[in-house]
Amino acid sequence: xxxxxxxxxxxxxxxxxxxxxxxxxxxxxxxxxxxxxxxxxxxxxxxxxxxxxxxxxxxxxxxxxxxxxxxxxxxxxxxxxxxxxxxxxxxxxxxxxxxxxxxxxxxxxxxxxxxxxxxxxxxxxxxxxxxxxxxxxxxxxxxxxxxxxxxxxxxxxxxxxxxxxxxxxxxxxxxxxxxxxxxxxxxxxxxxxxxxxxxxxxxxxxxxxxxxxxxxxxxxxxxxxxxxxxxxxxxxxxxxxxxxxxxxxxxxxxxxxxxxxxxxxxxxxxxxxxxxxxxxxxxxxxxxxxxxxxxxxxxxxxxxxxxxxxxxxxxxxxxxxxxxxxxxxxxxxxxxxxxxxxxxxxxxxxxxxxxxxxxxxxxxxxxxxxx
Amino acid sequence: xxxxxxxxxxxxxxxxxxxxxxxxxxxxxxxxxxxxxxxxxxxxxxxxxxxxxxxxxxxxxxxxxxxxxxxxxxxxxxxxxxxxxxxxxxxxxxxxxxxxxxxxxxxxxxxxxxxxxxxxxxxxxxxxxxxxxxxxxxxxxxxxxxxxxxxxxxxxxxxxxxxxxxxxxxxxxxxxxxxxxxxxxxxxxxxxxxxxxxxxxxxxxxxxxxxxxxxxxxxxxxxxxxxxxxxxxxxxxxxxxxxxxxxxxxxxxxxxxxxxxxxxxxxxxxxxxxxxxxxxxxxxxxxxxxxxxxxxxxxxxxxxxxxxxxxxxxxxxxxxxxxxxxxxxxxxxxxxxxxxxxxxxxxxxxxxxxxxxxxxxxxxxxxxxxx
Numbered sequence: 001x002x003x004x005x006x007x008x009x010x011x012x013x014x015x016x017x018x019x020x021x022x023x024x025x026x027x028x029x030x031x032x033x034x035x036x037x038x039x040x041x042x043x044x045x046x047x048x049x050x051x052x053x054x055x056x057x058x059x060x061x062x063x064x065x066x067x068x069x070x071x072x073x074x075x076x077x078x079x080x081x082x083x084x085x086x087x088x089x090x091x092x093x094x095x096x097x098x099x100x101x102x103x104x105x106x107x108x109x110x111x112x113x114x115x116x117x118x119x120x121x122x123x124x125x126x127x128x129x130x131x132x133x134x135x136x137x138x139x140x141x142x143x144x145x146x147x148x149x150x151x152x153x154x155x156x157x158x159x160x161x162x163x164x165x166x167x168x169x170x171x172x173x174x175x176x177x178x179x180x181x182x183x184x185x186x187x188x189x190x191x192x193x194x195x196x197x198x199x200x201x202x203x204x205x206x207x208x209x210x211x212x213x214x215x216x217x218x219x220x221x222x223x224x225x226x227x228x229x230x231x232x233x234x235x236x237x238x239x240x241x242x243x244x245x246x247x248x249x250x251x252x253x254x255x256x257x258x259x260x261x262x263x264x265x266x267x268x269x270x271x272x273x274x275x276x277x278x279x280x281x282x283x284x285x286x287x288x289x290x291x292x293x294x295x296x297x298x299x300x301x302x303x304x305x306x307x308x309x310x311x312x313x314x315x316x317x318x319x320x321x322x323x324x325x326x327x328x329x330x331x332x333x334x335x336x337x338x339x340x341x342x343x344x345x346x347x348x349x350x351x352x353x354x355x356x357x358x359x360x361x362x363x364x365x366x367x368x369x370x371x
Numbered sequence: 372x373x374x375x376x377x378x379x380x381x382x383x384x385x386x387x388x389x390x391x392x393x394x395x396x397x398x399x400x401x402x403x404x405x406x407x408x409x410x411x412x413x414x415x416x417x418x419x420x421x422x423x424x425x426x427x428x429x430x431x432x433x434x435x436x437x438x439x440x441x442x443x444x445x446x447x448x449x450x451x452x453x454x455x456x457x458x459x460x461x462x463x464x465x466x467x468x469x470x471x472x473x474x475x476x477x478x479x480x481x482x483x484x485x486x487x488x489x490x491x492x493x494x495x496x497x498x499x500x501x502x503x504x505x506x507x508x509x510x511x512x513x514x515x516x517x518x519x520x521x522x523x524x525x526x527x528x529x530x531x532x533x534x535x536x537x538x539x540x541x542x543x544x545x546x547x548x549x550x551x552x553x554x555x556x557x558x559x560x561x562x563x564x565x566x567x568x569x570x571x572x573x574x575x576x577x578x579x580x581x582x583x584x585x586x587x588x589x590x591x592x593x594x595x596x597x598x599x600x601x602x603x604x605x606x607x608x609x610x611x612x613x614x615x616x617x618x619x620x621x622x623x624x625x626x627x628x629x630x631x632x633x634x635x636x637x638x639x640x641x642x643x644x645x646x647x648x649x650x651x652x653x654x655x656x657x658x659x660x661x662x663x664x665x666x667x668x669x670x671x672x673x674x675x676x677x678x679x680x681x682x683x684x685x686x687x688x689x690x691x692x693x694x695x696x697x698x699x700x701x702x703x704x705x706x707x708x709x710x711x712x713x714x715x716x717x718x719x720x721x722x723x724x725x726x727x728x729x730x731x732x733x734x735x736x737x738x739x740x741x742x
Binding site for chain 2: 093095097098101102104105108116148149151158159160161162164165169170171172173174175176177179185186202203207210225299301345346347348349353
């Protein structure tokens with residue numbers, strides 16, 4: 001078994017220096033009468049591969065050059081410097097802001113022209129991703145927030161912005177996981193859980209929290225209310241790294257559930273760079289698997305017919321290099337053959353508490369998961 | 372000034388009895404050889420009106436009859452009894468579950484037939500709404516959860532499921548507001564805030580929490596991450612009722628912002644029944660108003676051109692009875708004339724902290740809001 005790649009988190013000072021080096025680069029070139037140039041790693045499928053060694057999707061070494069004295073790249077060059085400047089303000093002032101706010105901050109009409117620096121956020125977002133890969137800083141280290149959409153309870157204590165929060169004492173509500181959970185922001189002071197249960201849907205999280213599943217099974221209950229946002233993935237990874245906790249992923253039995261699991265495990269194709277500190281190659285899939293409806297006696301009428309999109313997606317996933325294990329091929333084939341997908345919610349057909357009292361306990365006792 | 376309608380929250384025991392009375396009704400009718408009948412208030416625009424007295428959108432008195440021995444209503448009658456039975460299980464076992472789980476729980480194939488009790492959730496959801504209005508119980512009192520999507524910080528202490536939570540000590544994350552915040556579930560033990568700021572977007576909530584706006588201005592920061600879910604509206608209403616806190620609604624300057632404000636204030640047309648304990652007729656609109664971009668020197672290029680849908684929606688809202696005040700007519704006209712809408716995020720164009728340090732302080736000092 002290989003070890004996932006680790007890298008020390010960057011401090012705010014490091015990041016600011018990196019951002020300043022970007023500007024220095026321009027100044028130095030100007031002083032030398034040379035054309036300032038930025039070398040930016042290519043973020044495209046052609047420059048992405050699944051590493052058998054690290055078991056995550058990684059970005060390759062190809063780079064593209066962005067120069068100032070080039071009609072094709074001058075505007076992007078200018079935009080990169082503007083965004084870099086705005087990001088350095090965030091570091092200096094100890095702030096974090098959203099992609100949208102950064103877009104608005106850097107938008108203005110260029111002097112003596114009718115041209116805007118940016119016409120839409122679709123121009124500034126990729127620049128932030130460029131800087132992320134160029135400077136090898138995660139978006140979170142650049143202090144750029146996404147929407148916060150996760151919730152957590154469990155036997156752990158965190159320190160967030162000077163506040164010590166006992167996550168075992170947050171009632172039915174729970175702790176709203178922020179978008180940025182880097183060690184500079186959130187310290188995990190104590191965690192006595194045996195594992196992390198990462199749940200696709202908020203409704204299941206609610207049911208499991210209400211039923212106090214996490215007390216009985218001594219685990220951390222974490223949800224991203226759908227496709228887990230980066231903060232939730234990063235926190236699961238930190239619990240895995242810092243406290244050696246296994247991470248079990250509980251998703252619907254459909255191709256989107258497979259995909260959520262695979263992003264947690266290997267990272268995503270679109271943002272391969274982030275895999276380095278987001279992916280959890282040891283994460284396990286705890287269902288629903290295609291065998292579960294039968295194993296648990298779910299009637300076929302609570303299954304949902306696979307539509308064309310589902311079938312196409314399942315076949316696509318079946319071809320991914322990281323789904324080539326025999327067990328996974330069987331799992332996906334079984335879904336395709338049955339022609340049905342099942343939601344976790346369907347377990348309520350047995351009993352409102354079935355997930356808590358039967359499904360998960362059996363899975364955990366039998367170590368019945370896919371890897 | 373009139374007082375908003377109040378009604379004592381129903382206890383779990385009351386609700387269970389109401390649900391049982393539904394079944395008793397059927398048994399009694401059967402015993403008398405009569406046709407069991409349910410009288411269900413009509414949930415349609417024709418049975419909804421804005422009350423000038425209470426200043427909320429209210430459901431009228433029209434009812435429809437659902438009988439068992441009637442081909443047209445027999446299936447719905449049976450569905451109503453099935454859902455009522457599932458809901459009584461939730462009361463008896465002290466559980467709450469989602470709309471989707473209730474759908475799955477009540478779905479089965481009718482004996483000796485190929486017919487399902489329910490073919491989709493679109494059949495069971497309206498039945499739950501029927502029971503809500505028939506029994507005069509809020510969905511929350513029926514223990515039916517929606518997705519939880521709100522976040523809160525501020526100088527208040529709540530007791531949630533036996534845990535005492537100091538909402539002033541929850542870092543940048545905050546308390547994840549559950550879907551159900553009825554007094555039986557959540558007790559507000561202490562609140563020393565001066566007002567509630569109900570924020571449309573999570574990104575602004577993040578910025579204001581990070582900047583500790585709520586400490587400086589002694590308020591509760593609450594967001595529903597978009598259109599506020601019922602739990603968030605209900606919690607704002609409870610803070611307004613129980614602690615006499617003014618509620619200020621901070622939304623984008625667009626017709627959807629107006630609409631969010633109006634739902635918080637008067638309730639919604641679709642679920643007029645809930646207005647009774649959700650709406651806050653004294654809520655104020657703290658912007659963005661159509662005058663704000665100019666007042667705060669925002670460049671026109673951070674405005675977004677109104678599209679046809681925006682224009683149609685703005686005109687529709689302008690005609691609502693509860694938007695007939697002169698100030699509101701002027702506000703909406705100004706947006707339509709300018710042809711532009713503005714997001715709160717656009718304030719970042721001035722400065723990353725502008726919302727915290729300039730916009731809101733000025734609004735609050737000048738009491739510059741719309742009613």
